[in-house]
Structures are given as C-alpha cells and as structure tokens.
Amino acid sequence: MSHFIGVDIGGTNIVFGLLDDELNLLRKSKKPTGAANGVDYVLNLIASTIDELLAEQGLSRADLGAVGMGNPGFVDPERGVALSSANLKWENVPVAEKLGGLLGGIPVFIDNDVKMYTYGEAARGAGRGYKHVLGVTLGTGIAAAMVNEGKLYYGSGFLAGELGHVPMEGESALCGCGMRGCLETIASATGIARIARERLERGEASVLGEWFPGERIRDITAADVSRAYDAGDALAADVLRFVGVKLAIGLAWAITLWSPDVVVIGGGAANAGERLLAPMREALMPLILPMYRNRVVIKPAEMNDDAGVVGSAAFARSRAGL
Amino acid sequence: MSHFIGVDIGGTNIVFGLLDDELNLLRKSKKPTGAANGVDYVLNLIASTIDELLAEQGLSRADLGAVGMGNPGFVDPERGVALSSANLKWENVPVAEKLGGLLGGIPVFIDNDVKMYTYGEAARGAGRGYKHVLGVTLGTGIAAAMVNEGKLYYGSGFLAGELGHVPMEGESALCGCGMRGCLETIASATGIARIARERLERGEASVLGEWFPGERIRDITAADVSRAYDAGDALAADVLRFVGVKLAIGLAWAITLWSPDVVVIGGGAANAGERLLAPMREALMPLILPMYRNRVVIKPAEMNDDAGVVGSAAFARSRAGL
Structure with missing residues (x-):
C-alpha cells in the first residue's frame, strides 16, 4: 500500500504529514524553515525529515507513492518549479526535480499553498x-x-x-x-x-x-x-x-x-x-x-492546521495517478 | 468529410450556419423564431431549415457530424436541456433529445448563447x-x-x-x-x-x-x-x-x-x-x-454576427469527439 507525504512550507516553519493510501494522517512533524540558509539547506532538511517520518512509522522510501508540497508564492505546478516566493526568497527553484533527486526518484508535485489548502478542505474537510x-x-x-x-x-x-x-x-x-x-x-x-x-x-x-x-x-x-x-x-x-x-x-x-x-x-x-x-x-x-x-x-x-499537508498529499496522489 | 450546423436562437430570430470539417462557414440563413407558436413549432422549423441548408449545399443528413445550438438563458449542456429562457418562454425543454429525434438521430449539443459566442471567438475569432x-x-x-x-x-x-x-x-x-x-x-x-x-x-x-x-x-x-x-x-x-x-x-x-x-x-x-x-x-x-x-x-x-453559429458548431464538433 502506497503512502504519501504532504509538506506545507512557510517562511517560519515547515509542517510535514505522513498519510496512508486513504489519506488518513498518520503522523505529523514541524521544523523551522531556516530559509536564510538557502534553497539546498531547506530541500535537504525536507528530504531528511521525510526519511525520519517514514522510519518512525516503520516504513521506507519504497512505501512512498509521491510527495506533495504547498509553497507560498507563485508556482508552476506542471513543471514543478517555485517561480517566486517573497517569504522564502526563492526564484525559479526546480523543487520537484531537486527534491525528487534527493529522495531517489520519488515523484514530487508542488503547487501554491492556498491551492493545496483548498484541495485539502475539498478532499477531506x-x-x-x-x-x-x-x-x-x-x-x-x-x-x-x-x-x-x-x-x-x-x-x-x-x-x-x-x-x-x-x-x-x-x-x-x-x-x-x-x-x-x-x-x-x-x-x-x-x-x-x-x-x-x-x-x-x-x-x-x-x-x-x-x-x-x-x-x-x-x-x-x-x-x-x-x-x-x-x-x-x-x-x-x-x-x-x-x-x-x-x-x-x-x-x-x-x-x-x-x-x-x-x-x-x-x-x-x-x-x-x-x-x-x-x-x-x-x-x-x-x-x-x-x-x-x-x-x-x-x-x-474544518481542518485548519492539517489542510495544507493533507491537500498536498492528496494533490500528489492525484497527479501521480495513484 | 463531416459537416456541422451551428444554430443561434434568440427571442426574435434564429441564425443558422453550415460549416465544413475545418469550421469554415459555408452558408448562413436566418428565420424569425416565432416562439409564440410553441416549442414544437420552433424545433420543427430548426430541423427543416437544417435540411434546406444541407440541400442548398448539395449535402444530406448523412454528411452531418453534429448540430450545436446556443440558447438564451440557462442550459444544462450535459443533458442537453434548456432549463429556462425568458426570451423563448421555454422551461425544461429537452432540446438535444427532441431536435436529435427530428433529425433522425444526429447528435445535438446545446449550451448558453454567451458561452457559445465565447467558444466561437476562442476557436476562430x-x-x-x-x-x-x-x-x-x-x-x-x-x-x-x-x-x-x-x-x-x-x-x-x-x-x-x-x-x-x-x-x-x-x-x-x-x-x-x-x-x-x-x-x-x-x-x-x-x-x-x-x-x-x-x-x-x-x-x-x-x-x-x-x-x-x-x-x-x-x-x-x-x-x-x-x-x-x-x-x-x-x-x-x-x-x-x-x-x-x-x-x-x-x-x-x-x-x-x-x-x-x-x-x-x-x-x-x-x-x-x-x-x-x-x-x-x-x-x-x-x-x-x-x-x-x-x-x-x-x-x-472579430466575428460578432458569426461567433454564435461558429461557436455552436465548434462546440458540437468537440462534444461529438469529431
């Protein structure tokens, strides 16, 4: 059974959720974003936190169907690129490609955070x-x-x-x-x-x-x-x-x-x-x-704090066709 | 090669267009709606005018891929029903089914007239x-x-x-x-x-x-x-x-x-x-x-008078998958 990760990244914190195939939220985690350390620091932090969450649940990357991530600012969800984010100071970051690479090829899908939030409330809220x-x-x-x-x-x-x-x-x-x-x-x-x-x-x-x-x-x-x-x-x-x-x-x-x-x-x-x-x-x-x-x-x-991570995971599941 | 008919019906007149497979407008026609005579009168008028247009172009119903029609008022385009039109005094008229029957089973697709107009300007204008x-x-x-x-x-x-x-x-x-x-x-x-x-x-x-x-x-x-x-x-x-x-x-x-x-x-x-x-x-x-x-x-x-009929025909072609 595939699992999914939803990531909701903001200027201050990153919230992570591990969900099962039916989009039940099994486990959550929160880390300071540390955007000032640069894009690579943040993406490495995301990849290692995903590995931690999987391990805590007794899972490995092989159990992961896809990762979804909601970004503040403008996003090209087709190419998986964060076009511009004032909060993160990111410009044209190919998040899907970079984070997918750090995760050994697991499909990564991103979109704007308000879109992911709405997607979560629509799917489960x-x-x-x-x-x-x-x-x-x-x-x-x-x-x-x-x-x-x-x-x-x-x-x-x-x-x-x-x-x-x-x-x-x-x-x-x-x-x-x-x-x-x-x-x-x-x-x-x-x-x-x-x-x-x-x-x-x-x-x-x-x-x-x-x-x-x-x-x-x-x-x-x-x-x-x-x-x-x-x-x-x-x-x-x-x-x-x-x-x-x-x-x-x-x-x-x-x-x-x-x-x-x-x-x-x-x-x-x-x-x-x-x-x-x-x-x-x-x-x-x-x-x-x-x-x-x-x-x-x-x-x-109905799911204020969880809508972002659940929406991101649901979006990733849908985009991955799983 | 399939041909298509676009119909733009208003409270005063009905405009007809006969289009080829590439949505070139070959022939146009206009008739008074005569809505006061009732739904069946209007639908029979539409069917007979479509036959006239085909004959004038040396074609028959066998050459027709689909008919599209733009209606004033509210429409259910999935079921092909004119839900309500103040101009025509129509309520819940199953236009696609009735007109399709009069035309011997040719697929008929309807939608709101402003939607058809925009569809025409988007496709060809x-x-x-x-x-x-x-x-x-x-x-x-x-x-x-x-x-x-x-x-x-x-x-x-x-x-x-x-x-x-x-x-x-x-x-x-x-x-x-x-x-x-x-x-x-x-x-x-x-x-x-x-x-x-x-x-x-x-x-x-x-x-x-x-x-x-x-x-x-x-x-x-x-x-x-x-x-x-x-x-x-x-x-x-x-x-x-x-x-x-x-x-x-x-x-x-x-x-x-x-x-x-x-x-x-x-x-x-x-x-x-x-x-x-x-x-x-x-x-x-x-x-x-x-x-x-x-x-x-x-x-x-760019195509004010033609946008409705061309849009209706283009919409029908698309909905018929032709």
Missing part, C-alpha cells in the same frame, strides 16, 4: 462531498482557490484567484502590492487591526484604547479586536461588521463568477468566527442572484 | 491562439464566459459568469433581476442610455436634448450617445467615460479571479468601440496586479 469548492484563506492577506470536481482552476500563468487584490471602490489604503484599496487591506488580519487602530487614533472610544495606551496602539492585532468584541466593545463590533460587509462584496463577486457549491473560509483571521461571518452572511445574501443564494453554502474550514 | 479566453458580451445586458484550453468553465449548476449581476458599490439603479446596483445597470446598452437620459433630465446640456426634445428623451439609445460623442458632445463623452470606468472595475475582478490571456469584448454596445474602450483601458491597468497587466490583452470581438 468542509468541502467534502461538494463538486465545486471555493476556498478562501483570511490571514495576513486574503487569497482564494477554486476546485472543480477535484481539479484546481488555474488560468493563465497559474495566476487565477488573487482575491486579495481586487479593487474596492471608495477604499484607498495602500496595499503591500503597491496598489490602493485592495480587498486585502480590509478583509484580513492586517486590515482588521489597521482599521481598529485608525479609528482609535481618530479619538473613538474603545476598550482597546485602555488595553493599548499611547504608543502601544501599534501592537493591536485582529485577535485583540475579537477580544474587545467579546467584552462588549462597540467599536470592535463595528470594525468587524465593516470588514464583514467588504468580505461579503468580495465573496459576491467570486460566487457570481465561479459558481461554487460551497465556500470554505479558513486562515487565522477566520478565528474571528461568527463575529465576522454573521455580518458577512447578512450582507452577502442580498448581493447575489437567488439562483446562487439558494445553492451556495458558506462554511468555516 | 479574436481569442484564437490564446489558451485562456474571457468573452464579455455588452448588449442589452452584460454577460461573460471563460474558455480554458478549449473547455468552457461551468461551476455549480452551469451558472458561472453572470458578470452582469455583481454588486457595484455606490450604485443603486434597479436591475431587471430585482437587485440594485448590478454592473449591467451601467455597463450595457441599457445602462448607457439610462445614464444619458437621467443626466439630461437633471438639466445637463447636451446635443442629445436637441435631438430628443421633451417626451422623445425616452427614445435615446446607446447608439445615439455614440453619435453625440462623435458630434463633440461633452455629456456623451462623460457618460461613456463613466461607463468605461465601471466596466474596468468589472473586468479587473474578472481578470484577477479567472486570469485570462485575452479578454474579447463583443455585443451590440461594444459598437461604441474606443469611445468606451479607451477610458476602460486607462482605468483598468492601475486596478490589476502587474503580473496580469503585463500578460492580458484586451481585444474587440
């Missing part, structure tokens, strides 16, 4: 049983991927789905991408914290002002806004309602253009939960045609 | 040679379809691509769908005429007020706004600029979510040409990430 799954990750930024009947949607250059960088009319905050008013300046952990800070700086009353006096205002995070909401803070509720409405506009466009059966919302900022999702749902329904309204289901992600 | 083609039709409304490497994108219920019914912030005009502020209340022939009329009614100066005095203001069409633009009218230029900017916002979202290589813009309102497309292009470029900006091409449709 909140999207299970639906044909058309839209995955949205609300974290430092916001991103999306679409899985149709088990296949990721790519578009030209594998670049589809940059839901963070769509123009929101009337908004003007500078985005990390250089444009202004992108959805991710609002509907993200960064956006929630920024909007709360700006309203405090304009003199609005909030328990956040007591918790973060003076200069400490800079330390406010999205999690603090949720905490303030739970303490009954009106400003926090208003910020999350505002962000929820903007997120609804983004989802209305995505639902209308892609027509998913289910929208799975994950990522760290999704921890705000119904504080954010309740006003989002309320705003969303009047913005989409009845035929979508009656069809689409909005669900929180 | 402005999208030829591109892998990922976004087709946008600007007519009474606005609609879109996406063809990826020769395959239409469908989504759940085959409902993807209703670009006319996405929410435009700050807009509130009532849309035919019952929602307010949909893109098609602005970026369409109806929208162009409505906005010009409303500004005239607010007392703004324009040559359109001289051409359409008093009650006749209701007769203003999008074509009249283009005529006024050509006469140097400031209001007409401003209306087309405004509509162009809103269209740019719609395209920015569509490009970012779908990542096409080319956007092909057709339909009657696209006759405004550069009067509308120049301000659209200018507004669009700053709204999309550089990776899309450097990649995507915006082109007018």
Whole structure:
C-alpha cells in the first residue's frame, strides 16, 4: 500500500504529514524553515525529515507513492518549479526535480499553498462531498482557490484567484502590492487591526484604547479586536461588521463568477468566527442572484492546521495517478 | 468529410450556419423564431431549415457530424436541456433529445448563447491562439464566459459568469433581476442610455436634448450617445467615460479571479468601440496586479454576427469527439 507525504512550507516553519493510501494522517512533524540558509539547506532538511517520518512509522522510501508540497508564492505546478516566493526568497527553484533527486526518484508535485489548502478542505474537510469548492484563506492577506470536481482552476500563468487584490471602490489604503484599496487591506488580519487602530487614533472610544495606551496602539492585532468584541466593545463590533460587509462584496463577486457549491473560509483571521461571518452572511445574501443564494453554502474550514499537508498529499496522489 | 450546423436562437430570430470539417462557414440563413407558436413549432422549423441548408449545399443528413445550438438563458449542456429562457418562454425543454429525434438521430449539443459566442471567438475569432479566453458580451445586458484550453468553465449548476449581476458599490439603479446596483445597470446598452437620459433630465446640456426634445428623451439609445460623442458632445463623452470606468472595475475582478490571456469584448454596445474602450483601458491597468497587466490583452470581438453559429458548431464538433 502506497503512502504519501504532504509538506506545507512557510517562511517560519515547515509542517510535514505522513498519510496512508486513504489519506488518513498518520503522523505529523514541524521544523523551522531556516530559509536564510538557502534553497539546498531547506530541500535537504525536507528530504531528511521525510526519511525520519517514514522510519518512525516503520516504513521506507519504497512505501512512498509521491510527495506533495504547498509553497507560498507563485508556482508552476506542471513543471514543478517555485517561480517566486517573497517569504522564502526563492526564484525559479526546480523543487520537484531537486527534491525528487534527493529522495531517489520519488515523484514530487508542488503547487501554491492556498491551492493545496483548498484541495485539502475539498478532499477531506468542509468541502467534502461538494463538486465545486471555493476556498478562501483570511490571514495576513486574503487569497482564494477554486476546485472543480477535484481539479484546481488555474488560468493563465497559474495566476487565477488573487482575491486579495481586487479593487474596492471608495477604499484607498495602500496595499503591500503597491496598489490602493485592495480587498486585502480590509478583509484580513492586517486590515482588521489597521482599521481598529485608525479609528482609535481618530479619538473613538474603545476598550482597546485602555488595553493599548499611547504608543502601544501599534501592537493591536485582529485577535485583540475579537477580544474587545467579546467584552462588549462597540467599536470592535463595528470594525468587524465593516470588514464583514467588504468580505461579503468580495465573496459576491467570486460566487457570481465561479459558481461554487460551497465556500470554505479558513486562515487565522477566520478565528474571528461568527463575529465576522454573521455580518458577512447578512450582507452577502442580498448581493447575489437567488439562483446562487439558494445553492451556495458558506462554511468555516474544518481542518485548519492539517489542510495544507493533507491537500498536498492528496494533490500528489492525484497527479501521480495513484 | 463531416459537416456541422451551428444554430443561434434568440427571442426574435434564429441564425443558422453550415460549416465544413475545418469550421469554415459555408452558408448562413436566418428565420424569425416565432416562439409564440410553441416549442414544437420552433424545433420543427430548426430541423427543416437544417435540411434546406444541407440541400442548398448539395449535402444530406448523412454528411452531418453534429448540430450545436446556443440558447438564451440557462442550459444544462450535459443533458442537453434548456432549463429556462425568458426570451423563448421555454422551461425544461429537452432540446438535444427532441431536435436529435427530428433529425433522425444526429447528435445535438446545446449550451448558453454567451458561452457559445465565447467558444466561437476562442476557436476562430479574436481569442484564437490564446489558451485562456474571457468573452464579455455588452448588449442589452452584460454577460461573460471563460474558455480554458478549449473547455468552457461551468461551476455549480452551469451558472458561472453572470458578470452582469455583481454588486457595484455606490450604485443603486434597479436591475431587471430585482437587485440594485448590478454592473449591467451601467455597463450595457441599457445602462448607457439610462445614464444619458437621467443626466439630461437633471438639466445637463447636451446635443442629445436637441435631438430628443421633451417626451422623445425616452427614445435615446446607446447608439445615439455614440453619435453625440462623435458630434463633440461633452455629456456623451462623460457618460461613456463613466461607463468605461465601471466596466474596468468589472473586468479587473474578472481578470484577477479567472486570469485570462485575452479578454474579447463583443455585443451590440461594444459598437461604441474606443469611445468606451479607451477610458476602460486607462482605468483598468492601475486596478490589476502587474503580473496580469503585463500578460492580458484586451481585444474587440472579430466575428460578432458569426461567433454564435461558429461557436455552436465548434462546440458540437468537440462534444461529438469529431
């Protein structure tokens, strides 16, 4: 019976999962990425950790069907090349070829991390049983991927789905991408914290002002806004309602253009939960045609920490034809 | 050598095309739809016209590989059923089965008309040679379809691509769908005429007020706004600029979510040409990430009147595996 490895690499940590043939997660592991040591260091670390995981389970490379890996940034999944990743400082790294070589020829498949996350939720998480799954990750930024009947949607250059960088009319905050008013300046952990800070700086009353006096205002995070909401803070509720409405506009466009059966919302900022999702749902329904309204289901992600590794392994199994 | 028939059915007319194996259009024909006479009348008319076209070319049904047909409204292309069409007053009509029966068993494939139009432009028109083609039709409304490497994108219920019914912030005009502020209340022939009329009614100066005095203001069409633009009218230029900017916002979202290589813009309102497309292009470029900006091409449709029949025939050829 073939086993599969899923790897989820980020700027800080690499998460590894060993899965059986039915994509049950048998074993997990986590290592610091150490990206500053260069590409070869990281790929060698991945190969040796894979060997460790196999050994711990009493397996060897001969039991491995394929390895899948989710990379931050842009990826060419056909050639298995990490095109560019700001977090890892990787440019045009032939990951599939290099890592496959270190593993003695085991097939390696890579893709963008949000695509792998969505693939995991579609295969084994909140999207299970639906044909058309839209995955949205609300974290430092916001991103999306679409899985149709088990296949990721790519578009030209594998670049589809940059839901963070769509123009929101009337908004003007500078985005990390250089444009202004992108959805991710609002509907993200960064956006929630920024909007709360700006309203405090304009003199609005909030328990956040007591918790973060003076200069400490800079330390406010999205999690603090949720905490303030739970303490009954009106400003926090208003910020999350505002962000929820903007997120609804983004989802209305995505639902209308892609027509998913289910929208799975994950990522760290999704921890705000119904504080954010309740006003989002309320705003969303009047913005989409009845035929979508009656069809689409909005669900929180079910396997947040595991979606990346499980999705990577499932993707590798599918690509390897196993 | 197999031949193919493409049929483009609308509320007023049906256009027929007879194509050879290489999708060259050999012969065209047009008949009034006569939808009021009922489904069977229309399907019999289609079958007899197909026989006429074949005979005129010295061919018979034995020379026919497949028939494709583009329907207004919602279609299930897998089962070949016209689910609902307001223009034809059709509900759940099994077109493929019925028309195929009338034609002695020749395979019939149907799909939505905008999808067929885009399929035609992708196969033989402005999208030829591109892998990922976004087709946008600007007519009474606005609609879109996406063809990826020769395959239409469908989504759940085959409902993807209703670009006319996405929410435009700050807009509130009532849309035919019952929602307010949909893109098609602005970026369409109806929208162009409505906005010009409303500004005239607010007392703004324009040559359109001289051409359409008093009650006749209701007769203003999008074509009249283009005529006024050509006469140097400031209001007409401003209306087309405004509509162009809103269209740019719609395209920015569509490009970012779908990542096409080319956007092909057709339909009657696209006759405004550069009067509308120049301000659209200018507004669009700053709204999309550089990776899309450097990649995507915006082109007018090349085969407006023929795209529907050629697309329908090409779709049928592909679905029949010929």
